[in-house]
Structure formats: structure tokens, C-alpha cells
Amino acid sequence: MIAFTAFIVLIILLCINVPIAISTGLAVLAGIALSENLSLIVMAQRMFAGIDSFTLIAIPLFILTGRLMALGGITKDLIVLSRALVGFLRGGLAYVNIVSSMIFAGITGSAASDSSSVGSILIPAMTKRGYEKDFSVAVTATSSTIGVMIPPSIPMVIFGVSAGVSIGQLFIGGIVPGLLVAIALCTVTYFIAKKRDYPVEERLPVKDSIKVLLRSIPSLMTIIIIIGGIISGIFTATEAAGVAVLYSFLLGVFYYKELKFKDIPGIIVDVGITTGMVALMISTASALGYLFAIEGIPQMIGDFILSITDNKILILILLNILLLCIGFFLDLSPAVIIFTPILLPIVTQIGIDPVHFGVMMIINLAIGLFTPPVGVVLFVSCSIANISVTKAIKAIMPYFISMIVILLLITYVPQLVTFLPNLLME
Numbered sequence: 001m002i003a004f005t006a007f008i009v010l011i012i013l014l015c016i017n018v019p020i021a022i023s024t025g026l027a028v029l030a031g032i033a034l035s036e037n038l039s040l041i042v043m044a045q046r047m048f049a050g051i052d053s054f055t056l057i058a059i060p061l062f063i064l065t066g067r068l069m070a071l072g073g074i075t076k077d078l079i080v081l082s083r084a085l086v087g088f089l090r091g092g093l094a095y096v097n098i099v100s101s102m103i104f105a106g107i108t109g110s111a112a113s114d115s116s117s118v119g120s121i122l123i124p125a126m127t128k129r130g131y132e133k134d135f136s137v138a139v140t141a142t143s144s145t146i147g148v149m150i151p152p153s154i155p156m157v158i159f160g161v162s163a164g165v166s167i168g169q170l171f172i173g174g175i176v177p178g179l180l181v182a183i184a185l186c187t188v189t190y191f192i193a194k195k196r197d198y199p200v201e202e203r204l205p206v207k208d209s210i211k212v213l214l215r216s217i218p219s220l221m222t223i224i225i226i227i228g229g230i231i232s233g234i235f236t237a238t239e240a241a242g243v244a245v246l247y248s249f250l251l252g253v254f255y256y257k258e259l260k261f262k263d264i265p266g267i268i269v270d271v272g273i274t275t276g277m278v279a280l281m282i283s284t285a286s287a288l289g290y291l292f293a294i295e296g297i298p299q300m301i302g303d304f305i306l307s308i309t310d311n312k313i314l315i316l317i318l319l320n321i322l323l324l325c326i327g328f329f330l331d332l333s334p335a336v337i338i339f340t341p342i343l344l345p346i347v348t349q350i351g352i353d354p355v356h357f358g359v360m361m362i363i364n365l366a367i368g369l370f371t372p373p374v375g376v377v378l379f380v381s382c383s384i385a386n387i388s389v390t391k392a393i394k395a396i397m398p399y400f401i402s403m404i405v406i407l408l409l410i411t412y413v414p415q416l417v418t419f420l421p422n423l424l425m426e
Contacts, residue, residue: 003295006031006288011329014374020331021277024284024338043287050286050337051279054238055167058157060275065222067267068248071259074219078103081122081216083201083254084209091193092201093126094139102150102182103220118144123384131201133385134395135192138276139368141381141392143185147334148366150178152226152244155332155365157237158282159358164338165418166355167229167237167420173355176416177363180409185404192398218255222247228336230407231424278333285334289341298342305346312350316411319343323361327368331376333376335365355421356414363407370396 011028013023079100086095100118119140121289148155151171160167165166192198204212225247226240235243254261292298305318322343326335340361347357370378372389378396382389411414 001032002034004293005034006039006291010288015331020334021280021284024281024288024334028145028284028287028291031288034036038291046287046290047283050283051081053161055157055161055236056282058152058167058238058241059154059278060244062152062154062157063278064082064271065241065244065248067271068245068259069219069222071252071267074248074251074256076121077212077216077219077256078345079118080212081220084204084212087205089190089193090200090404091196091198093122093129093131094135094189094193094198096201097122097126097136097139097145098143098185100141100148100180100187102178103223104285117212119381119384122227123381127385131198132196132395133387134392135196137378137381137385137392138395138399139189140328140384141378142241142396142403143182143377144381145369145403146178146367146378147179148358148362148369149174149181151175151230152237152241154290154360155336155362156358158333158336159362160237160342162337163344163354163358165358166421169355169425170358170423171227171230171237172424173359173417174362175420177359177406177410180406180416181363181403184406185399188398188402209231218251222251258322281331281334282337284351285337289338292338293341298345301342302346302349306349308352312352313412315346315350316352319347320360320364320407320411324367327365328371328372329374330365331374332362332365332369335368336361353414353418356417357419358413360407363403363410365399367407369405371400 006027010023010027013026014020028043032040032043069210071293079096082096082099082103083092086092086099089095097118100122123136123140126139127133127172142361147153153171153174156170156174157167159165160170163404205352222244228236229240229243230237248261253261305315308318309315323339326339330338343361344354344357368374369376370381372378372393377387378389378392382392387394
């Protein structure tokens with residue numbers, strides 16, 4: 001009854017657009033009010049325990065990396081590089097959008113940062129070149145979710161902490177799924193661009209393309225430093241985030257020369273506000289997860305699913321449906337914190353690798369980032385394009401279907417996730 005009340009309160013508050021962190025906290029308070037054994041002290045303790053982790057320091061550091069790169073001129077360079085690579089194809093700017101998101105994803109680990117940074121440049125450019133706004137939004141919103149799959153990924157850090165799983169293995173495990181999603185989005189774009197006869201961008205001369213590539217190498221090195229350092233064991237994911245901050249700062253100030261020292265205080269304040277929001281979201285979600293745990297919700301859900309079937313294939317389908325539904329209503333990070341302790345015992349019981357499940361879970365919830373009613377990156381992209389969400393939904397559907405196909409592929413071919421971590425981090 002306590003857990004049910006907390007869940008109903010959470011859903012009601014989300015439906016009336018109360019911020020997720022506040023909704024989760026009030027849901028916990030509602031549960032505590034009905035309990036004879038819990039007090040506000042317990043809530044405070046669980047909120048503190050939820051963010052009392054050295055590993056979580058990686059989150060503000062990766063956010064800071066994204067801000068430094070966006071203001072330091074690195075994002076523009078990556079877009080120019082993407083244009084040199086794929087801009088000559090029909091619908092070139094759409095491919096540039098996807099490839100830019102994929103590269104930018106390997107630096108910031110945040111879908112919201114990707115959609116706002118890349119989208120703010122490419123959505124107006126695509127509109128100016130004759131692309132429909134709803135199509136531009138669809139490409140930007142869906143491709144920005146690659147940011148939570150390709151390392152570094154902030155949600156993977158949260159899952160790793162929640163599940164006690166190696167963040168390095170999660171990072172490496174997300175590489176192939178992220179690339180598959182990018183290929184799927186490009187495939188959909190190919191058919192749409194061909195049907196609508198979208199423009200072809202002027203091919204850069206070979207000499208200019210080489211210049212662009214050489215100029216972009218220092219920014220691309222950020223990805224190599226992060227992943228290479230983690231794989232080699234030189235530093236942890238958290239230390240990699242710190243190195244990425246220092247490196248992106250040096251690039252912005254001394255290489256691109258667009259980042260000024262006077263900009264730093266404003267960037268720090270901005271990152272501090274964002275980190276505060278994320279930390280509050282994590283802490284209240286942790287408290288709600290604890291409330292569900294002591295009420296036996298994980299065991300109840302596990303028994304319910306296993307009572308329906310003990311077939312591994314069917315259980316995975318049920319888990320995917322459940323996670324997709326969760327992603328429609330909950331933001332990615334709190335969903336990971338709340339439901340990882342609930343679902344992890346189920347998947348381990350049927351022999352699913354936790355790293356495989358972690359990547360599968362994040363892809364499921366990432367789809368929720370561009371679907372209403374929460375759809376963070378969808379709302380960001382629509383605001384940039386100045387169109388309503390309802391106008392963008394139809395354009396998003398082909399991309400939504402393509403990502404579902406990749407999700408099923410990842411679900412039933414676990415080697416696509418586990419092969420690289422087992423090869424590189426054994």
C-alpha cells in the first residue's frame with residue numbers, strides 16, 4: 001500500500017508537469033507519511049547515500065567538458081568535419097547531424113547537451129536549405145540519444161553505481177550499439193532524403209578535407225584519451241572525466257582560442273546549477289528506490305514476471321516493453337536509479353550479463369528521450385525549430401521504428417554488447 005501510494009503520487013505529479021526531482025521527493029514523503037516504521041531521517045539518509053559516491057563525480061565533470069567544448073569552438077569544428085565526411089550525400093546536412101551527434105556523444109555523454117549544441121547550429125541550417133522543420137527535429141532528437149550509448153555516458157555511470165558494475169565495461173559495451181543506432185538512423189535518412197529530393201552539399205576539395213581532418217584531430221583525441229585511458233587502466237572513468245575537462249579547457253583556450261578566461265565563472269555556475277538538478281534527481285530517486293525495496297517491490301515484480309513465463313526470450317520481451325513504458329514517463333537518470341535494483345535480480349536470475357542488461361536498459365530509456373510526454377531532447381529540438389511537438393511526432397516514427405529494431409537486435413544478440421568488454425578488459 002505504501003509503495004503503491006508513492007507510485008500513484010509520482011505519476012499524478014508528473015502528469016501535472018511537476019519537476020521530476022520534486023515529484024520523486026514528494027512521492028517518498030507520501031510513502032513515509034503512511035508508514036509507521038519510516039521517518040524523515042531515513043529519507044535524508046537515503047538521499048545522502050544516493051549521491052555519496054566518488055564515481056558520481058564523473059557526471060559534473062563530463063557536463064563541464066561538454067560546456068567547454070561547445071563554447072570553445074570544438075562543436076563547430078566537429079560539424080565541419082562531419083560535412084567533409086558525409087555532406088556530399090543527398091540530404092547531406094541530415095547525415096552531418098547524425099555523424100556530428102555520434103562524435104559529440106563520444107565527448108560529453110549527454111543527449112541534452114548534444115541536442116542543444118548540435119541542434120542549435122544544424123536545425124536552422126537545415127531549415128535554410130529547404131529541409132522541413134519536423135524532419136530536422138526528428139533527425140536531431142533521435143541522433144542525440146547516441147550520446148547516452150557511446151562512451152562516455154552519464155546514465156552508464158549512474159547504472160554502474162546502482163548495479164555495482166564496471167563502468168569501463170559499460171562504456172566499451174555501448175560502442176557497437178551506438179554505432180548500430182547511427183547506421184539505422186542514416187539508413188532511414190537515406191530513403192527519406194531520396195524520396196523528398198533533399199539537396200546535396202558541395203563536396204569539399206580533397207585539400208580542404210585534409211585540412212579539416214587535421215584541424216579536428218586534437219578534438220577527436222578527447223575520445224581516444226578517455227577510452228584509451230580506461231581500457232589501459234591508466235585511470236578510472238572518474239579520472240578520465242577530469243582529464244577530459246583539462247584537455248577540453250586547454251583546447252578551447254590555446255588551440256581554438258575561442259574560450260576566454262572571463263567565460264569560466266559563468267560556465268562553472270551553469271554547470272553547478274545543472275549538477276545540482278541532477279544530484280537532487282539522483283538523491284530523491286535513490287530514496288524512492290529504497291522505499292520500493294523495503295516494501296518488497298523487486299521480489300513482487302520478479303515473481304509476477306516469472307509466473308507469466310520462465311522462457312528467457314519472452315522475459316526479455318516483457319522487460320523491453322516495461323522499460324519502454326517507463327521511458328515514456330520518467331527521465332532516463334531517475335528511471336535507472338529506481339528500476340535497476342528492481343529489475344537486476346530478475347535478469348541475473350535468468351542468466352543475463354549485467355553489462356548487457358545495462359546497455360539494453362539505457363537504449364530502452366533513451367528512446368523515451370524523444371517520445372512524449374517527457375521527451376527531453378524532443379522538447380529541446382522543437383524549441384530550437386520553433387514548432388510544436390505534435391508536428392514532429394509523425395516525422396519521428398520511422399526513426400523510432402529503426403531504433404526498436406536495433407534494440408531487439410541488441411537484446412537477442414548479447415555478444416554485440418559483451419564482445420568488446422570481454423576482449424579489451426579481461
